[in-house]
Amino acid sequence: MVWAAATLTFIAVQLSPGETINTLLGPNSNDPVLRAQVIQDWGLDHPAVVQYLLYFGRLLRGDMGVSYIEHRPVSELLADQFPATIELTLWAAGLAVVLAVALAILTSRPARLGRAVSQFLELAVVSAPPFWIGMLLLAVFSFRLGLFPVAGTGGVRAVVLPALAVGLPIGCFLAQILREGLDRALEQPFALTAQARGMGLGAVKLVHALRHAALPALTVGGLAVGNLLGGAVICEQVFGRAGLGQLAVNAINSKDIPIILAIALLAAIVFVVITTLLDLVYLLVDPRLRGQSQWQEANA
């Protein structure tokens, strides 16, 4: 899977308009020394197959190339910025899951008024662009109330608002799916049997229905991971946080292609790792599939 993603990025570079070397070098393409170095690095004087093998061999060694603008290895640049993004996404993910479970349990049937209100708010939050939510949060909590710093990377307080901006939409999205799953599970005969045993509705939700509702939520988990990374990249801009987002935007503005490719590849790796983990969690939650798990190999 990761291999395929790497191949795809390689093909994309090959297919992009203009000569490959100009694409890779960006604005510095007139520097003859650099030119010669890039041709050597990427084997551009060889046929595409050789280029591909060279590129892949370097990837396997963890070498993602050199930024010809920053004049630093890409892997070094990534290593600098990655932790900040990870911090943000982890906070956001935790927030999203807690929010989703709480909302879904509280507003699944037979709740009435709270359900309608919550449904509307969720829809609004899911529909709003995350960066705008970030701006609103800034306007209210930083400028008006002065509770949180306006920008920066250090400390827990600095991560609260960005995490909210990224986590709220995903939490609301998951809440919609979880609640639908809860409603559906509560209509199943086993929920009736459990209630007929004398179990309260709340207990049925927690003990029985939540597990069933988690299954569809895990299936769309991959989508949520994508949103999480994408949201983090954008929201770093709003809050002026260091991270992959800053790196990516700067790279695009300066046409620093190797960095962009590396970031995309890294995101794909993270995505694949997390969806594989989610598949394992899925098996934990639903033991019915344990006997027949070959389909997972495709993701390995």
Next chain:
Amino acid sequence: MSPLVELRDLHVVFPRRRGPVAAVKGLDLTIEPGEAVGLVGESGSGKSVTVRTLLGLTGRGAIVEAERLTVCGQDGLRLSGRAWRDIRGSQIGLVLQDALISLDPLRPVGQEIGEALRLHQRLPAGRRRQRVIELLSEVGVPAPEIRARQRPHELSGGLRQRALIASAIAGQPALIIADEPTTALDVTVQAQVLALLDARRRAGAALLLVSHDLAVVASICDRVIVMKDGAMVERGPSRRVLTRPSQPYTKRLLAAVPSAASRGWTLSSPQRQPLPARTVDPAATVLAANGLSHDFKAPDGQVCHAVRDVSLRLAPAETLGVVGESGSGKSTLAKILAGLLEPSQGRVDLDGQPWAPASDRWRRSRRRQVQLIAQDALSSFDPRHSAAQVLTEALRHLGLDPAQRRRRIASVLELVDLSHLPIEASPRTFSGGERQRLAIARALIVEPRVLVADEPVSALDVSVQAQILDLLARVQARTEAALVFISHDLGVVHHLADRVVVMKDGRAVEQGPADQVFLCPSHPYTRDLVAALPRLPEPAPEPLASIPESVPAPASGPTPRPLAPAPAPTSEAFAETPERIHSHV
């Protein structure tokens, strides 16, 4: 002793967007301690809503009113949620239809039973585990220590139904409510589960058994209540109701049950009439299968033998019944015969020419000779097509001009009693019986030589089933098409089939004339099947006797919708039907 349950004039109404809908309309019901009461009715009769009301679980938005609703000595109309929870499980236990979905499929069955114990008895965890094992062995689950750790999908249908019963009786309730407890089960397992419920009753618990199946109720209940459209139609001791019913509806219901006694007679009216005669020439052959096998790879890589070495022969106008329990390979056989699945081994000949295996191109021009009638008629119609399109599509390859097509459609609709149908409407708006009629019409319209019907009446209520079975017998006599009738229901097959094939694990274990197979079976498996079949008490309602005072003729006739004005088919089309279909055969 006061009754466990006392209902007076129960009404349950569901608010709906198009106005309220009544599910139960004025039901009275009393259950004394230790007695077994049967609640019988077709779909929509309100029986399931009634039993849920007894548990305070009628459903979202349901409005429940009654003159009296006493459950275990308490007023059910005024009980708090907490008080209901104390009653559920400890005073009343509920057993639902299919344990695969009525027990939490994600949890081991032992945990489910343990949960019932935890809610009502203060037991230390170790003692509780022990009690779970005891309960499982009480309901006849072998190796209970192992089974307790398994999940419903890892248990066989019978075992998981027993586990479900164990969870319902864990709190030692005075009343067990069983809502269609055996409907999803094979007939041999059904007998065991019924025996288990009967044993609980003899141990002192009262039983409320809800079923659509009169014979199931008759087998263990003292009293029966027959419901229809939310109201009671008849009640009394089960023997009296099932042998000497006083209401026309009950009579019709009883007459509709197909069995050995009903062979050769119509089912859809209390006054039985002889079915039209067919002449079968046993020497002729229209479809012959030799040594059919079909294997496929299961997802886990194991090879599964769905059909093994099955041979059969079908004469024109003959009805061949194929019976077997779930997983016996009967549906796979149907698909091979219909030319939808290639056999791994063996061959099928149609009119002496190879039919399967064969290339699709070679088969295409003769496809219409063999037509399939599926269990779920609706899913066999393109959801975007109207009834007219469904029929027109079938005619596409016959090269008829529009006028001929219209005549052919009119005559086939006449044949299946659907002439009054709004033909431009979607089949979704039809009732279950009408949909199945339309499916039969589509099969007949291409004038096939062989009809393959795979469980065509299994999803239908017994009275609708009776109409469809009568219809099949009638059209078969008219068209002289041979019929392969596949069913899990021995009664239906015995009623309809000339010869029978009994299938088990992909093999045809016994084959022969219907009476011989069912009345003096030679294979032990067939003997088990026949013995396990629940029967209506003898004497069965006289199939031939016309009971003059009980025949309100128009209401109980075989036509499905006497309310609709009789259509005026063109006399030409009407006259044309039998001859034309004959002429092509």
Next chain:
Amino acid sequence: MTTRLIDPALAPGWPGAPIETAPSAPTDRPADLSATRPAPASARISTAPGDQTTAPDLAPTAQQRAWRRARAASRRRWPLGLIASLAILSVVLTAAFFPHWLSQVDPTATDLMAVNRPPSWAHPAGTDYLGRDVFARIVYGARHSLLIGLGATAISALIGVVLGVLAGISKPWVDTAVSRFVDILAAFPGILLALVVIALIGPGLVNLIVALGVSHIPSYARVVRAQTGQVVRSDYVEQARTLGWGRFGLTWRHVLPNALGVVPVLATIGLGGAIVGAAALSFIGMGPQPPTPEWGAILAESRNYLRQAWWTGVLPGVALTATVIASTVVGRTWQASSERRTP
């Protein structure tokens, strides 16, 4: 079982309800049941000898009580959400095609004498840091945002449908190849995939549309593939085969119409996502360049003036969010009704 349960015509005996004849209702209910006046329970129930029950004929009966409550509970409610959504969408469409109907002010005209003014009669949504009328910018911005959203949706739906149908009806190895390709595409988070595409082909309106379109292909392809596979294996396609239809006829008559029915619905819901994605990309400067009014770009420009002029940052966002909500609500309502029609 439940379909009969909710058939109103199965309840003939209740007071004041419209009496219709149900097509599926069996007609032989006992004669005493068809009385329109609620009779006491005992009168409607034929009992075995010795099993007689008595109920007093006093009003209100349980039946009357139940029906009174049920009628109150089943009052029909207006689909307010849907109506509001359609209204919002029509305003946005008007803004996109006839912006001058809504605002006569030039959205790019600057007025340095009136910068960062709060909302007033002259400027219903205030002015921004260059004194431009924010309301006019929102109105004129609708065209670009909607254009990008529609264009991207069209690209992803078209390619997604082709890939999905191809995978759904072809031999297993084609299916595997196409599905793998879609999986790989899906492994790149949408925004990042779009960023890569933009990095390779450069920013700008058309490139933004292409980039967004490519990044949304997987969701369409997957749904269409699943739908196609479902139809191919359905009972009615099998039935049509027994009638002698060939591969091409089956695909054309049954598979395509039934499998592609979901696409317009998906596209309506997806439009919202595409608009948000467009706004996000142009927020970080990858879209139309200033001073073009586009919702994401407007928000980007206002970011530095949030403290002084909140309206420049809040109101365009409200317009954007309302549009996305509206298209989602319309799409979901459509989806629900089409799901109800196909069992």
